[in-house]
Amino acid sequence: MRPIWGYAGKCVYIILAFFYLTGCNTDTAIKDEQADPVLVEYPVIYIQRDLAALDGDEGAQPASFDSRHPAQFNPGAQLFVKRNAFSDSPTTNISAQLFADLLPEDAPADTIQAIDIRDLSVSDDGQQFLVSIRAPEIEDADEMDQPSWNIWRYQLATQTLERVIVSDTTAEQGDDLMASFLPDGRIIFASTRQRLSRAILLDEGKPQYTALDESRDNETFNIHVMNADGSGIEQLSFNLSHDTHPLVLQSGKILYSRWDNMGGNKGINLYEMNPDGTDNQLMFGWHSHQVAFDQQDELIEFVKPQQLPNGEILLLLSSQDETSYQKRPVVINIEEFTDNQQPTFASGANDSAINDLAFSFEFNFNFSDNLSPSGRLTHLTPLPDNSQRYLLSWDLCRVVIEEQIRACGQLTDEQLLDPALELADPLYELWLLNDADGTQQLVADSEEGKVITEALVMQPSSQPKTFIANKVIGNELDAQLHEELAAAIDIRSVYDFDGQDSSANLGGVSQLSDPTQTRATELPARFLKVVRGVPMPSDEVRDIPNTDFGRSRNQLMREIIGYTPIQPDGSVKIKVPANVPLAISVLDASGQRIGGRHSQWISLKPGETLQCKGCHTANSQLPHGRYDAQAESINPGATGGAAFTNATQNIIPTQGQTMAQADAMVNGIAELSANLTYEDRWTNPALSTVNPSTDYSYQNLATPAPNGSECFNNWNAYCRIQINYEEHIQPLWDLQRLAIDETTLAVLADNTCTSCHSIVDDNNLAQVPAGQLELVATPSTDQPAHFTSYRELFFNDVEQEDIDGIIVDRLVVALDADGNIVYQVDSEGELILDAEGNPIPVMTTVNVPAIMSTNGASASSNFFDTMNDVTHQNMLSADELKLIAEWIDIGAQYYNTPFYTQE
Structure with missing residues (x-):
């Protein structure tokens, strides 16, 4: 039986793969007798942060970590280096003086800056690590003028921590996070720089700007790569929502987390690509966001993958509570599965892809608020040496009984089942868990109000990554x-x-x-249609009113790239x-x-x-x-x-x-x-x-052709077709369509859409619009930012009638569900009678459903069927109907450019 220290003044004894806490009135650390190189030779790096980090109107607020807001700033983190994994080995705060030049001259020498730190990643040789750091807030500065997240590198040989990108100007051009070393020494990372995407916007004839994600909340992260000295930054991925947490696999490929948010949130899934950005494809998770754990479904996201030395993918599942630090370690078999219950066709695998990480201990780490004898886990990373050892940030199970904190190991099974037990405040400490021999070693203690969120050992990897060269032009690339x-x-x-x-x-x-x-x-x-998603600018570039999207903003804005048979x-x-x-x-x-x-x-x-x-x-x-x-x-x-x-x-x-x-x-x-x-x-x-x-063809139209269509006369990679309602659809309703006798040239009929679909006729007298559909280009009384015609096409309306030359809403007697007349009643529920003593029926309007749907042309069959009936046949040409159909199919947006009203 070997004692291992759990928290100040207490020690832990390993007995039959379980642990008990007992009082020990000493603070002496117990060391292994054996010369373990991890404990002796290799430095341990860890990040410790305040549990309450954000200053709000009511003081400090809990630090929040939202996978859909990667750049969130949670000040109160510090970066520590320990000489080795012994709990009493020297510890140095290497982040303490990073931004000392920003402190007031009279600031105390031991002042700790309110900075944020995250994303530790060590090189295969164990000689350097990367980390993301954000400088302190600038008081009274606008959000856009605040410091960016930067990638820093620590080198063991010189014991120096320096920013990878030396130039202040270049470093502040975007938020850089989640960096890892490629086998050739380059650095792959997630960034909002969008260098190539911004350049392409200019080539498309648009202003250059940094795009927001598809929820229009935060600047979009995509995967980038740069040289070891911070030069040669290149964008690799081009998602319209976040691509984050690139992991360099042992195979040399890049596994990363992608937020699939096209047309609505599809969750964060695992994708894979080569280090040059080629062969980018979905790997796992599309249908696996509801997974049963402990007899209840949990909503999970596939964020921040790690790879175990045996090749399996490790994921720390998070609680949906953004302020919770609890994690559940699971392994995912992405080689044989594409979803939790869906194997690849060739694998022949069965069972499930997602399973709890197996320990020799009877651990049950989860993100439930219920008491667990295993305690709570917030970080776990494997040592890269096949030793089945892990660094973990662990809150040992402790409860409050009669205002005293007691270890769960001191309680009986019956006491542990007491629903009234109160969990003690979290006390996350850093442990080295050896799952091969069932032992644990305290590495670094902590204190209440703080948590160790990440850690690694600067140890060479026993599974160095395979180098994958860029594909060759003329060979793998056309x-x-x-x-x-x-x-x-x-x-x-x-x-x-x-x-x-x-x-x-x-x-x-x-x-x-x-x-x-x-x-x-x-x-x-x-035919096949190819569509391009329009990147959404921030409010500082263009404050887009929701009315610009039209009936639905689900598809945001779209441009047509073109067609092929x-x-x-x-x-x-x-x-x-x-x-x-x-x-x-x-x-x-x-x-x-x-x-x-x-x-x-x-x-x-x-x-x-x-x-x-x-x-x-x-x-x-x-x-x-x-x-x-x-x-x-x-x-x-x-x-x-x-x-x-x-x-x-x-x-x-x-x-x-x-x-x-x-x-x-x-x-x-x-x-x-x-x-x-x-x-x-x-x-x-x-x-x-x-x-x-x-x-x-657009050339067959008598109305303006969609913007950019002329580009396809000599196609290039920047050809885009842009359709805006006011510019390209409304003119179809306004176009004069006269049926003329070829001999006498007399006008036989006026088939102009607005001649019938208007509340006034050619003599300016009131009329009920044909089909209860008004197609005029006047500002709508419901929404002045839209033409009346757009609202009539896509929003439910009420039936109108002509009474003495005045167009009013038609009223009918209201009926209940059984077809009985509904009568007016007073506040007491008594019938209201007219002058003759008869009950007064409730009158209601008659609904007129929208004739078009943003779900697409096939969902707008009422319109297209009408255009093919006896009354309307051939009034709109096939080319005009094609224009309407393609516009509805991309979302029927009012505008398909963020800058229409500024042009």
């Missing part, structure tokens, strides 16, 4: 695409839904791809811009979206080709977004050496090629178009009739 700052998306078949053929009822891919069996008009999927077998290979967040939609022949919106941003590096097997249904939990985890494609491709079955002899595919791949081989990778253009390339005229061409 040289021509790279030169054009473009990439390619290569989809085997849009009819492939999670390995199931959605075209099976039409004969399957083999029948659809045979021109003699299936005409183009019979193909359900005709889908080949008969459902395949697509298309050139797209690199380094921007993209989403895709499958369209029918008229340009309306089929199915739901894409819910993940795609971004590619210049010269890269993204291989996709197919699509994914919204509710399916089968693997998606991760190429090697999915089922085999439904589209086997060509046999090779001969034309596709009954197709043209002009395109001879190689073995396994899809129609899109074969077409790109012969005709080059397709470029995106502003138009829905189709030309039959596959029909063999000797065997069947060539399909007619189609071309829905």
